[in-house]
Amino acid sequence: MPAASFRSRAVTVCSALALAGLAAAITVSARAADASVQFVRTAGDGFVLAGKPFFVAGVNNHYLTFGTEQEVRRVLDDAVQLHANVIRVFLQPVIGSLDGRVPSVWNWQSPASSSDLGVNGTYLLYWDRKSSQMAINEGASGMHKVDFLVDECRKRNIKLIIALLDFWAYTGGAQQMRAWYKSVDRNRFFFEDPRTRSDYRRWAHYVVNRANSLNGRHYKDDPTIMAWELMNEANIEPASLKTGWVSEMSSYLKSEDSNHLVASGGAGVNDRLADMRIPTVDFGTWHGYPLFYGLTVQQFNKLIDQSCNIAANLQKPVLLEEFGYARSNSDQADAYQQWLDKLQSNKDCAGWLVWRLVSYQQDGKYPLDEHDQFDIRNDGSPIWSIIKEAAEHGVIGRGHEVPRQSDDTGRPQ
Numbered sequence: 001m002p003a004a005s006f007r008s009r010a011v012t013v014c015s016a017l018a019l020a021g022l023a024a025a026i027t028v029s030a031r032a033a034d035a036s037v038q039f040v041r042t043a044g045d046g047f048v049l050a051g052k053p054f055f056v057a058g059v060n061n062h063y064l065t066f067g068t069e070q071e072v073r074r075v076l077d078d079a080v081q082l083h084a085n086v087i088r089v090f091l092q093p094v095i096g097s098l099d100g101r102v103p104s105v106w107n108w109q110s111p112a113s114s115s116d117l118g119v120n121g122t123y124l125l126y127w128d129r130k131s132s133q134m135a136i137n138e139g140a141s142g143m144h145k146v147d148f149l150v151d152e153c154r155k156r157n158i159k160l161i162i163a164l165l166d167f168w169a170y171t172g173g174a175q176q177m178r179a180w181y182k183s184v185d186r187n188r189f190f191f192e193d194p195r196t197r198s199d200y201r202r203w204a205h206y207v208v209n210r211a212n213s214l215n216g217r218h219y220k221d222d223p224t225i226m227a228w229e230l231m232n233e234a235n236i237e238p239a240s241l242k243t244g245w246v247s248e249m250s251s252y253l254k255s256e257d258s259n260h261l262v263a264s265g266g267a268g269v270n271d272r273l274a275d276m277r278i279p280t281v282d283f284g285t286w287h288g289y290p291l292f293y294g295l296t297v298q299q300f301n302k303l304i305d306q307s308c309n310i311a312a313n314l315q316k317p318v319l320l321e322e323f324g325y326a327r328s329n330s331d332q333a334d335a336y337q338q339w340l341d342k343l344q345s346n347k348d349c350a351g352w353l354v355w356r357l358v359s360y361q362q363d364g365k366y367p368l369d370e371h372d373q374f375d376i377r378n379d380g381s382p383i384w385s386i387i388k389e390a391a392e393h394g395v396i397g398r399g400h401e402v403p404r405q406s407d408d409t410g411r412p413q
Contacts (some may be wrong), residue, residue: 015175038223039259040159042282045311045318045348048304056319057394058086058161059376061358064149065092066122066171067114074359076152078378080403083391086162087153088321088353091146091207091233094172096180101125105169105179110314115358115367115375117171125172125203127180134180134199136206144213146348151214157227161321162202163265166232170374174231187237191245201252204228208257220257228253229265233287239271243278250280252379262321269293269303273310283350284311291325291336297325297335301342308348317350324355324374333382340390351394354387 013219040049047054061075061083079087096102109271112118121141128135137143153160166173177199183189190196208220208228219225230249236242250262261282264275268286276284286307290300304320311318320343325335343349358367369375376387 010110016243021145028388040223040226040261042261042317044221044315045308046350047283047317054085055394056086056353057084057391058088058321058351059084059357060088060353060355062090062356063114063117063119064089065145067118067119068362069148071114071359071362072149072152073177075357076156077405078359079158080405081358081378082376082384082388083359083395083403084158084352084357085165085391085395085403086159086161086226086351086356088163089149090163090166090171090173091124092165092166092171092173093119093123094165094176095123096176097127097129101129102180105410106172108172113361113363113367115361115369119171123172123201125177134177135200136203143210147212147214149220150212154215154222154224156403156405158224160224161227161263163227163229163232164224165200165230167234168232174234175325184361187260188241189233191236191241197245200249200323204242204249204253205256208253208260220259223259225260227261227263227282228257229263229285232265233267234265235267239274241408242271243275246281246351250278254280267322273307276310276314276316276318280315283317283319284314285319285321287322287355289324290324291326297331297338298333301338304339304342304349305346309347312348319351319353320349321353323352324372326354326373327334327383328373333386336383336386340386344393346389352390 017291035198038050040047040054042048045226047056059079064072064075064087093108094106095108108119108123110118114120122145123137124142126135126137152180169175176188178185178190178195181193181195183193184383210219211217212219212222230246230253234242245262249263253262262280263283263285264281265285266275268284269288273286275281288300288303290297295303307318307320325332329335340352341351354376356376358369358377361367366377367375376383378384
């Protein structure tokens with residue numbers, strides 16, 4: 001082959017390869033850009049998704065990480081009917097050792113319904129006596145349950161706020177983890193002992209880097225997840241220890257996952273949302289139960305304004321991410337209407353998540369809920385209708401796609 005012809009062909013081949021490489025790079029870049037806009041971000045004192053304001057109109061549920069698959073689907077389908085765009089959950093349960101020699105601080109083998117904390121043999125974290133350390137249950141009775149929840153939310157276009165742990169001992173939580181080390185200190189030990197701090201960091205690392213067994217996507221790359229919370233209602237004392245722990249762990253979580261928002265998950269009333277001032281905390285959270293705080297309905301309404309004013313001053317969103325008022329109160333419907341109207345009308349309020357949405361249990365009945373009486377059910381009641389209307393205004397009124405129903409195969413109906 002003549003030298004000139006060889007050079008000409010070489011140039012042609014190189015040009016083709018260069019163009020192919022450029023096209024591939026553009027494709028990868030476009031995919032990355034497309035993925036980035038799917039994640040919820042903050043903008044001032046609000047949230048944004050795909051360049052539009054994202055008002056959170058959501059629900060909590062306490063058993064989605066250990067309920068049966070049918071129970072999980074029922075809750076998610078009811079959330080769709082409610083037009084809720086976010087669901088908040090905790091990663092639980094946590095137990096002692098499987099042989100019982102390191103005891104569980106709660107009755108994890110209770111035969112009760114899921115809503116009453118019968119966990120169907122589920123456990124995410126446990127004490128491994130052989131290795132004398134925390135262990136993670138990656139199987140069908142463990143993290144596969146979380147995989148299922150995340151994937152089912154993806155099918156329905158519902159976002160998740162996930163607290164990595166619960167402070168309380170109802171299903172083990174941080175109280176079980178300090179009990180592994182024979183501590184009886186509820187408020188300090190877990191947050192300052194090097195062993196529990198290491199356990200927490202290892203757990204956080206595992207969760208955000210886990211690949212979902214159903215869709216292969218790593219949690220840290222999944223836009224179905226709106227945000228991580230360090231812990232539900234971490235009641236840390238003293239305040240200086242709380243600030244240090246939240247600062248350290250939020251920074252660590254950010255170093256592991258740059259896609260998702262991070263919040264403390266704190267109740268936020270008594271400390272006036274102090275952790276919002278920490279740079280690696282993206283938004284503030286508070287939990288509102290008027291009777292627990294000795295507040296009237298009207299005083300609680302003013303507290304909503306005060307929290308949203310803090311959001312405006314700090315230019316970070318604030319979520320009322322738990323609230324409830326017992327159905328035994330004759331003014332329950334009026335109270336919910338007032339609070340939801342306030343959250344909708346105050347432009348500095350970023351949203352709300354009611355405590356709590358429940359659905360039919362495995363026995364085909366709703367939970368009794370005779371204690372707190374906060375349960376929200378898809379029963380056509382005035383409370384259901386009030387919350388549904390508020391969610392419609394919050395989600396549809398801001399031009400976002402509503403959650404959608406899904407059949408069992410995941411194909412939208």
